[in-house]
Amino acid sequence: MKERYSEVTFVTDSAYVDLLADFIGTVSNEAIEYGEDRIILRTEQDTGELIDKVRAMVREISNDFPLEISEEEKENVDWIQAYQDSVQPIEAGPFYIHPEWYPPKEEKINILINPALAFGSGHHATTYSCLEAIAEYVTPQDRLLDVGCGSGILALAARKLGATVELCDTDPLAVESAAENFRLNDERFEKIWEGSAHKTDQKYTVVVANIIADVLKAIAPQLKARMEKDSLLILSGILDKKEAIVSAAFQDLELLERKQRDEWVTLIYTNKKDVNG
Numbered sequence: 215m216k217e218r219y220s221e222v223t224f225v226t227d228s229a230y231v232d233l234l235a236d237f238i239g240t241v242s243n244e245a246i247e248y249g250e251d252r253i254i255l256r257t258e259q260d261t262g263e264l265i266d267k268v269r270a271m272v273r274e275i276s277n278d279f280p281l282e283i284s285e286e287e288k289e290n291v292d293w294i295q296a297y298q299d300s301v302q303p304i305e306a307g308p309f310y311i312h313p314e315w316y317p318p319k320e321e322k323i324n325i326l327i328n329p330a331l332a333f334g335s336g337h338h339a340t341t342y343s344c345l346e347a348i349a350e351y352v353t354p355q356d357r358l359l360d361v362g363c364g365s366g367i368l369a370l371a372a373r374k375l376g377a378t379v380e381l382c383d384t385d386p387l388a389v390e391s392a393a394e395n396f397r398l399n400d401e402r403f404e405k406i407w408e409g410s411a412h413k414t415d416q417k418y419t420v421v422v423a424n425i426i427a428d429v430l431k432a433i434a435p436q437l438k439a440r441m442e443k444d445s446l447l448i449l450s451g452i453l454d455k456k457e458a459i460v461s462a463a464f465q466d467l468e469l470l471e472r473k474q475r476d477e478w479v480t481l482i483y484t485n486k487k488d489v490n491g
């Protein structure tokens with residue numbers, strides 16, 4: 215990529231825009247942008263010859279062909295580099311979450327997440343607090359269900375601690391992205407599905423759900439039904455002003471710990487008895 219490129223603007227009568235755009239596109243072999251009365255060409259190539267050809271072409275049509283050409287030199291931005299520079303790795307408890315263009319850290323539990331459309335890079339307070347809770351509570355004996363897995367970051371963290379994991383999300387893009395992140399990390403999940411917690415009849419020793427308060431309230435019976443006696447339920451995505459809604463919906467469980475980061479609350483519950491018996 216060159217440091218600079220040329221932006222050439224051809225202003226003409228709207229009736230000639232299509233004709234001119236066709237010609238410029240063919241001669242330059244570059245993508246062009248066009249508006250009602252203009253065509254804009256951005257190129258790193260020398261533009262002198264192209265402009266001469268355009269002038270010659272329009273002269274053949276008419277000496278009065280309406281055409282004004284202006285040219286500006288602009289600085290190129292390496293967009294991929296700029297994007298990569300903006301995505302920083304983050305440490306949360308023992309975990310180091312990094313995109314692939316940052317090397318792993320030897321002394322950390324590394325989680326490779328390439329930013330994609332699914333939520334969950336570790337930077338958001340809710341994900342961060344869940345990662346801390348997972349580090350604190352999850353053991354290799356655990357079977358964990360990640361409800362609303364997004365990028366799969368929470369299940370990946372649990373898997374890296376030795377737990378077996380299952381994941382689900384109502385968003386098919388999240389399911390795809392989580393599966394891809396497991397592949398990138400060379401880790402395996404037992405199951406992944408599109409949909410929510412009601413689509414399984416399994417029980418788990420840990421259920422984690424980082425979804426907003428109103429949804430947590432709505433799916434509270436489903437989440438509880440996935441717990442066995444002494445299971446753990448990690449709930450996040452709760453704005454402090456909505457905490458009461460969630461506390462009320464889960465009041466039959468025992469609150470073990472409450473974490474707050476910025477205005478986001480994470481609640482960690484356990485149950486004294488199997489909800490179904």
Ligand SMILES: C[S@@+](CC[C@H](N)C(=O)[O-])C[C@H]1O[C@@H](n2cnc3c(N)ncnc32)[C@H](O)[C@@H]1O
Nearest residue numbers: 333334341362363364383384385388410424425
């Ligand atoms: C805040 S993101 C959490 C992503 C990731 N688990 C994290 O902690 O960073 C919430 C995710 O929940 C999903 N979601 C929303 N409602 C859901 C529901 N009822 N059941 C399962 N997933 C749901 C969304 O599609 C989204 O991917």
